[in-house]
Amino acid sequence: MYAFEIDRPTTLADAVKALGAEESQALGGGQTLIPALKARLAAPARLVALSGVDEIKGICTADDGALCIGGGTSHADVAKGAGAYPALASLAANIGDPAVRNRGTIGGSLANNDPSACYPAAVLASGATVVTTNRQIAADDFFDGMFATALEDGEIITEVRFPVPEKASYQKFDQPASRFALVGVFVAKYPDGVRVAVTGASEDGVFRWSEAEAALSSDFSAGAVEGLSLSGDGMISDLHGSGEYRAHLVGVMTRRAVAAAG
């Protein structure tokens, strides 16, 4: 780890101010950034720890019924507190290990946008809104390929608003070593249609499988997506599985998610 300065603001306003300084970087739960620092793969001059900012933590229900989760809320707290959206709580309960779940935050995960992370699939499939210190960003506009998002420098995710679906399920197929998603599929059924988001598979990061969405919107059953398939082109291909295998798993996990959603 290289030497760095660290700020520990306790208010959002102070955090924003601190992030305005040159070469500053936000530190959420640190479950990605700290290992990178230890491996000397990152060398920020100044870290702004968000863990002391209580105003971006917690879970509540908005007037329109959306489940609102503070950007600084840990996965463990989402697992415990998102009972109104069981598929989301279940997703959070199966991220990483207890240490990751107790330290890692939803805002940190989304800002990092690891192509194998679980949360991006939930946000995209739910058509959630990412609320930041500057604006509100629709899920469809937020993710921008591997490790890239619409966030600007110094912008902090304060809240994520999830419309609660009628039915939903997230099915993750673990990469055997890391247990990140080799493929993860989140299916959410809303009154106006079904959304299907896939993580872990594509070289472009999380994406919506529109063909499956169309089929499921007219017939929400595993059989409706039986014949559908994706191409292995553009899918991640590595030691743990070819693009073809990942494309195949998207189909399998989608069917299972629909079946599990009931």
Add this chain to the structure above:
Amino acid sequence: MPKDGGIGASSKRREDVRFLTGTGNYTDDINLRGQAYVHFLRSDVAHGRLEKVDTTDAEGMPGVIRVFTGADFEGVGGIPCGWQVTDRFGEVMQEPAHPVLAQGKVRHVGDPIAAVVAETREQARDAAEAIVLDIEELPAVVDMKAALEDGATKVHDDLTSNLCYDWGFVEENKAAVDEAFGKAAHVTSLELVNNRLIANPMEPRVAVGDYNRASDESTLYTTSQNPHVIRLLMGAFVLGIPEHKLRVVAPDVGGGFGSKIYHYAEEAFCTFAARALNRPVKWTSTRSEAFMSDAHGRDHVTKIELALDADNNFTALRTDTHANMGAYLSTFAPCVPTWLHGTLMAGNYKTPLIYVNVKAVFTNTVPVDAYRGAGRPEATYQLERVIDKAARELGVDPIALRRQNFITEFPYATPVAVEYDTGDYHATMDKLEEIADIKGFAARRTESEKRGKLRGLGVNCYIEACGIAPSNLVGQLGARAGLYESATVRVNATGGLTVMTGSHSHGQGHETTFAQVIAEMIGIDADQVDIVHGDTARVPMGMGTYGSRSLAVGGSAMVRATEKIINKARKIAAHLMEASEGDIELKDGQFTVAGTDKSVAWGDVTLAAYVPHNYPLEDIEPGLEETAFYDPANFTYPAGAYACEVEVDPETGRVTIERFAAADDFGNVVNPMIVEGQVHGGLAQGIGQALLEGCAYDENGQLLTGSYMDYAMPRADDVPFYHVDHSCQTPCTHNPLGVKGCGEAGAIGSPPAVVNAVVDALRTGGSNITHIDMPLSPSRVWQAMQG
């Protein structure tokens, strides 16, 4: 029920109190006054010529004490190899130099180029980044078969090729084996890979070098399974320090699995630098460094052929193996694919003719050496896989085919130079069929099918040669050391015992088991016995722990030394009771005179030994301390039968282990709980090899599995509850405890059971798959199912 603390009792592990309460003393807990830290700059290319290593800027960095390079080790010995194999043609193996720091070339990712010693670890690391390297990258030699082609790039320019040796065993049998294949009614052949593994002990390696200028003594604290061996290798071959001026301490060690047997460059460096700088020098491996500097295991590519007659009797076996040595020869590397592998190819079967060919190959990868089982898992895997394949080809029951060919008479001299002293393979197979509930499998398969899963059953046997090893034999085979063990038993005046053993415990529970043996022999409580190990200054001599040898060899030395103690104590007791020595009996810590009510307690005798007021001084010396060296007459041969049941998800290729049963014959058992724990651990590692673990390099020699993000270790939910049994006991005939060794069995016996089960499951699903190479990851299984 045996008494707690005696032989046969599942006494709780006394060492666990300190391990579980955080009061262990591991090497990284050792911090010496004035200690400096070293960081090794390691090669990030697999193969290259070192054109320049410019340390000028680094030397001026804050906190830097000195920067060492390969030039500082010119004239210093290289890391030695402890075993010399002689090839098929009577020539000795090619043995390259292995400098402490790279000289001229780098040969694998992780090869140390320079070492920065600084006041803090971070300063050392900062300065290492300021070293300017100019490396002319050379083509990497990765694939073993390509490495042996004419014109292949050479890993070592001064060797004639990348071939370390071409070994044939038994060479004299080759023509007869070929002839038997010509006459065979059926031949089954199989090509397979025994995947390269990384040991990953929980505690990474650490070394602390210290030097005392007043006494001219060097001390090395290190994470080793055998401190005396390190003292010998480093003192005699690398640094030229005589043994009386070199102390090696291996305190609590957090797992080894073989990877901490070897003498490593970092140990020599810290000892050397402490002397050069007159300051203690410490190195603590990061996990990332461990992946590219700890010796790897396995990595064999084999073609095996089994010949059978018309009655399905095995008539001959022939194998052709390429074994990866990596870039340099690690301490015992040449021995693993030869004498620890070829000698086990008979397995549990009376195959009369066997020929094993092994080509050991240098590549631009981390050195490969023994890993839990070492050679014996490779032998077992290929043999038990080819037998399973033969059974399927012949349409016979795999268990029946094995039973038909079992060795049933002992001692049994195999055609591959070893003599099994005892065993009963039908008994362990009978026990396996019972505990695995083989009869109930069909019903369980039907139940799995209802859930859309393919269920498979895999069964195999194993035998291993452990209790390593008779020195005169291994000397003929190329070992450069004796493989006896020593023990010193020191009885204190008040009756307690300090037992110094050359065996080293790094998870095996010796402090409990060994005390049980001695307590039983004397009839005292086990808490009267303390086991000391891991320090060349406290233990006179030792060869360490590997090859499931500690109880069979180290324990035997302890028994011999304790027998000497008891004999002397009996003389003292006879004197105290004015009786004839021949009438003295020892039971429950009391010496009695046969046929009388006279008795004297153990503690009174030991006190008399040190306060010899009433003592036979004309016959024996005061004091009660004895040393014994035990050199085994033969290997021991644990054996058993394992069964695995898997479910395969046909949609994803994911394999889950539903049941696993192990019936082992370890001979006599001292602590059943510890033995079961050893089997559990071995099974987890064997299942890890079969389903999860696989070290991979790309074509440029870059390590693709350099962290736990890509190297899959087995976790608790990857393994099932085990059914283990060790009630079949044919005691070893040639050691005093009748014990055989249990540390490696699980890792040896389990991979073929898993793979046999998966192949069985897939064939149930209508596939004609005959083999999938380990690890059987979901993607590999799925890919195989696509045809």
